[in-house]
Amino acid sequence: MMFWYDHDVSGWGWFGMSVGMVLFWALVITALVLVFRAANRPHDHTPTPTPTPTPTPTPPTPEQILGERFARGEINEEEYQRRLNALRPGPLAKS
Secondary structure, eight states, X not given: XXXXXXXXXXXXXXXXXXHHHHHHHHHHHHHHHHHHHHHHSOOTTOOOOOOOOOOOOOOOOHHHHHHHHHHHTSSOHHHHHHHHXXXXXXXXXXX
């Protein structure tokens, strides 16, 4: 006689259901972890801080240029003193 209503699960059936349940929950937990990580990742569109402008160097004064030329030996001491007196304000010094 056939047992039409005998739907008992054999040993392999229990094993298959157990593995399937473990895989199902592993998949659900993995999906939740990936969604959580993606939500907490810093966005690629974060504004970058604007660099502070570098101060423009001030051009050297005529007296500094004259001192550099004297230091390099382009002019002698007499020429340096004469030109330095011409640059400085005040009464003209006679050489």
